[in-house]
Amino acid sequence: MSILVDKSTKLVVQGITGRDGSFHTKKMLEYGTNIVAGVTPGKKGQQIEGVPVFNTVKEAVEVANANTSILFVPAKFAVDAINEAADAGIKLIVTVSEGIPALDMVRVISFVNEKGADLIGPNSPGIISPGETKVGILPGQIFKKGSVGVVSRSGTLTYEIVSHITNSELGESTCLGIGGDPIIGLKFIDCLKLFEKDEQTKAVVLVGEIGGSDEEEAAIYIEKSFSKPVVAFIAGLTAPPGKRMGHAGAIVSGGTGTAAEKIKAFESVDVPVAREPAEIINLLKKKM
Amino acid sequence: MKIHEYQAKEVFKTFGIPVPDGKVATTPEEAEQIAKQLACNVVVKAQVHVGGRGKAGGVKLAKTPEEAKQAASHILGMDIKGLTVKKVLVTRAVDIKDEAYIGFIVDRKSKKPLIMVSAAGGIDIEQVARETPEKIHKFVIDPIYGLFPHQARELALHLYDDIKLVRKATDVILKLYKAFMFVDSSLTEINPFVVTTQGETWAVDAKINIDDNSLSRHPDIEAMRDVTEREKKELDAKSKGLSYIKLDGNIGCVVNGAGLAMATMDLIKKYGGEPANFLDIGGSSNPEKVVNALNILISDKNVKSIFFNIFGGITRCDDVANGIVQALTRLDINLPIVIRLTGTNEAEARKILSKTKLIPASSMVEGAQKSIEIAKI
Numbered sequence: 001m002s003i004l005v006d007k008s009t010k011l012v013v014q015g016i017t018g019r020d021g022s023f024h025t026k027k028m029l030e031y032g033t034n035i036v037a038g039v040t041p042g043k044k045g046q047q048i049e050g051v052p053v054f055n056t057v058k059e060a061v062e063v064a065n066a067n068t069s070i071l072f073v074p075a076k077f078a079v080d081a082i083n084e085a086a087d088a089g090i091k092l093i094v095t096v097s098e099g100i101p102a103l104d105m106v107r108v109i110s111f112v113n114e115k116g117a118d119l120i121g122p123n124s125p126g127i128i129s130p131g132e133t134k135v136g137i138l139p140g141q142i143f144k145k146g147s148v149g150v151v152s153r154s155g156t157l158t159y160e161i162v163s164h165i166t167n168s169e170l171g172e173s174t175c176l177g178i179g180g181d182p183i184i185g186l187k188f189i190d191c192l193k194l195f196e197k198d199e200q201t202k203a204v205v206l207v208g209e210i211g212g213s214d215e216e217e218a219a220i221y222i223e224k225s226f227s228k229p230v231v232a233f234i235a236g237l238t239a240p241p242g243k244r245m246g247h248a249g250a251i252v253s254g255g256t257g258t259a260a261e262k263i264k265a266f267e268s269v270d271v272p273v274a275r276e277p278a279e280i281i282n283l284l285k286k287k288m
Numbered sequence: 289m290k291i292h293e294y295q296a297k298e299v300f301k302t303f304g305i306p307v308p309d310g311k312v313a314t315t316p317e318e319a320e321q322i323a324k325q326l327a328c329n330v331v332v333k334a335q336v337h338v339g340g341r342g343k344a345g346g347v348k349l350a351k352t353p354e355e356a357k358q359a360a361s362h363i364l365g366m367d368i369k370g371l372t373v374k375k376v377l378v379t380r381a382v383d384i385k386d387e388a389y390i391g392f393i394v395d396r397k398s399k400k401p402l403i404m405v406s407a408a409g410g411i412d413i414e415q416v417a418r419e420t421p422e423k424i425h426k427f428v429i430d431p432i433y434g435l436f437p438h439q440a441r442e443l444a445l446h447l448y449d450d451i452k453l454v455r456k457a458t459d460v461i462l463k464l465y466k467a468f469m470f471v472d473s474s475l476t477e478i479n480p481f482v483v484t485t486q487g488e489t490w491a492v493d494a495k496i497n498i499d500d501n502s503l504s505r506h507p508d509i510e511a512m513r514d515v516t517e518r519e520k521k522e523l524d525a526k527s528k529g530l531s532y533i534k535l536d537g538n539i540g541c542v543v544n545g546a547g548l549a550m551a552t553m554d555l556i557k558k559y560g561g562e563p564a565n566f567l568d569i570g571g572s573s574n575p576e577k578v579v580n581a582l583n584i585l586i587s588d589k590n591v592k593s594i595f596f597n598i599f600g601g602i603t604r605c606d607d608v609a610n611g612i613v614q615a616l617t618r619l620d621i622n623l624p625i626v627i628r629l630t631g632t633n634e635a636e637a638r639k640i641l642s643k644t645k646l647i648p649a650s651s652m653v654e655g656a657q658k659s660i661e662i663a664k665i
Contacts, residue, residue, distance in 0.1 A: 075501070101472050101502035102394045106431045109399050125601075137571075139601035139632060154547025155571070156599045159631070160652065163599075180546060182396050182474075209547055212396040235550035238535075238557045239566070246531040246546025246568040248501060249396070254414065259554075276555055278653060 002129035095121030119185025146171015152207035180247025210236035229287035310379025319360030387480030472502030537562025578611025600631025
């Protein structure tokens with residue numbers, strides 16, 4: 001078991017003929033991901049790393065039975081590509097693209113929800129279920145199959161934390177980056193609900209950062225309805241207010257969304273918060 | 289991106305939202321001229337990208353052009369929360385009988401546009417939101433259908449009893465929604481929305497923040513950008529694919545990824561140091577980016593040591609190492625550099641760096657500690 005992606009994942013890569021698309025297609029194939037199709041309008045009939053290219057996602061679904069999609073298209077074209085995937089019946093859409101306007105995402109998410117699909121991102125490094133499949137740009141070699149679910153708003157910070165989990169022999173069930181933008185598809189709560197039901201997952205590490213109130217909402221949910229141990233890490237204690245810290249969503253505005261508030265929210269519901277990535281393992285072991 | 293009140297009012301005007309006449313001035317003489325032309329009581333208002341201008345003394349009433357000149361000479365050059373006032377708006381003063389608040393945001397929780405209105409508008413709206421949140425009425429808008437007139441009316445009914453005022457406010461709410469969506473705003477507000485003793489309604493203040501991700505399709509708004517010296521450096525970094533924010537400490541940080549960059553700053557602080565900046569070199573690993581990053585850090589005279597914290601995934605450690613070697617030959621760098629590299633092509637990177645004087649660290653914590661110790665010397 002794992003959440004959202006596993007051996008049954010049949011992936012279509014949107015934007016497969018581009019530089020990033022073809023590079024990560026190769027990397028995902030090396031990891032063992034079942035990539036059944038690529039899509040670039042006008043490039044039908046080509047092959048990238050042995051993967052057949054189609055003009056539309058609809059063809060990728062009808063001909064190659066794709067059920068999951070990942071987008072490597074520039075922000076300008078990402079909205080259209082997400083809508084196309086949802087329209088074609090794709091059930092999980094992973095968006096790596098960074099820089100999509102928030103009000104565009106608002107409309108996209110309405111459409112994706114209407115079609116009954118799940119969206120990860122935008123501005124996400126993707127998702128991996130170690131030993132099963134990888135849908136994203138995460139470096140496969142740092143993961144190890146195990147019992148800890150990891151959900152994060154970040155990319156490389158997640159890798160830092162995962163490297164400790166892997167070294168500790170605990171390993172990971174599924175690890176995903178939900179994206180650094182303010183308006184995103186799956187949020188912490190949605191992922192926690194999935195981890196709750198997943199037998200392989202024995203504990204969860206939640207990696208948050210400044211901006212918004214997703215962490216506070218997750219803390220309330222954990223107290224009420226989550227039965228497994230959770231350990232958190234929050235980045236941005238030293239971030240100055242009013243400044244966007246790289247991620248579009250990482251900003252303290254009007255005094256809300258600070259790291260201190262988020263740490264308080266977790267600790268008040270008995271979720272320990274590591275003050276540095278290396279502390280996570282000890283906190284996990286104490287809770288498990 | 290923030291735009292000034294006078295610029296936001298120009299946007300409001302194009303959508304038919306009532307705004308008192310006014311013009312922007314950069315000298316006391318200009319302010320005097322504008323007051324003469326307006327031929328009425330005026331308000332002289334500091335144009336800076338920060339709230340609380342009135343409380344800081346940046347807003348003054350003037351009854352004659354001479355008074356407007358004096359007010360402008362007092363306000364221009366003033367420091368408000370670290371920002372120097374370079375422009376003032378000279379605008380017609382109105383008799384304030386009632387102040388309301390109308391604002392739109394992109395709500396992260398509902399993932400939809402959200403409107404907030406309150407009859408308790410004015411300078412203390414943040415206090416109202418904190419202490420008496422029930423006085424702020426919120427409504428989540430379906431982005432597909434937009435805001436219906438009856439929904440806007442229902443909100444306006446929270447503001448006034450007089451149906452004439454309700455109709456006027458309904459009209460403004462609908463127009464403000466159009467403006468908010470049209471410019472891809474992340475926050476648009478009128479505070480205060482004023483009713484005068486004569487029963488007129490005016491947007492006396494105006495605020496629009498624009499979503500940075502949408503600026504490429506709004507060149508007219510991009511042209512409104514007004515940057516401080518500090519922001520200039522940040523924008524220059526951005527044009528080179530770097531995300532940089534200057535802070536006041538003495539340990540320069542170069543990191544790949546925003547989350548890890550924040551965590552690196554936090555770690556430096558935790559071990560007793562002060563970070564000089566946030567700097568994310570991003571996912572791709574062009575050596576030129578590393579050269580540019582180091583160039584920015586050495587131009588900050590506070591920096592005493594530099595800490596590279598790289599977790600190679602997509603970023604290849606050997607590319608970063610090559611960038612450092614190039615920077616060391618091209619730039620005059622006398623600062624000690626502590627480096628922690630791990631992940632993709634780590635061994636190749638070590639080989640490249642073996643001939644340099646860089647100080648290696650095997651973990652994030654060790655790197656932070658070493659760069660703090662060195663900065664103290």
